[in-house]
Amino acid sequence: GAVVSQHPSWVICKSGTSVKIECRSLDFQATTMFWYRQFPKQSLMLMATSNEGSKATYEQGVEKDKFLINHASLTLSTLTVTSAHPEDSSFYICSADKRPYNEQFFGPGTRLTVL
């Protein structure tokens, strides 16, 4: 199998606080994980590529100081939304790259609501 989990599945926080979202590959090791954001009724947009043991690569327009990514092990990547604001409210989805499959395996997503 190739299962990816995310925690929490949903979170509500106050404006100005920080929120950490975890992405875990449960039954395989992933040197590369990806973080996506999906606004209501829109498609998924790649935010960043998370590489185990090195700095994440951010897509153009994504603030790396606001969306902190850490990939400390081969099974865990975390996304921290710092000083969250209501416009950060979104559905955040991670995926993990499993070799040799030419496929990414997606987590179930985390819905973030910032009040």
Add this chain to the structure above:
Amino acid sequence: AQSVTQLGSHVSVSEGALVLLRCNYSSSVPPYLFWYVQYPNQGLQLLLKYTTGATLVKGINGFEAEFKKSETSFHLTKPSAHMSDAAEYFCAVSGRGMRFGAGTRLTVKP
């Protein structure tokens, strides 16, 4: 750069009718192409994928797609729609991360 374009943000069919969701891709290298389905407030479920080999790919729930290089297309079809097929469908191409199309909302009328 790789990208996909989904034609039609909303498709409505009657139950039992043919489903056709269109996707065209742009890629400078042989693409890996995917179709995903997303139900409300849920994550993505892989329907099928094309990497290499046979150009007609069969997926889950009776869906299939055909890779046509000459047309740069990867349209998704299902011979007979079911009510449970109503969802959002995304075409994607694999590169550095996945690049998704804008999505097509499928509505199935009884």
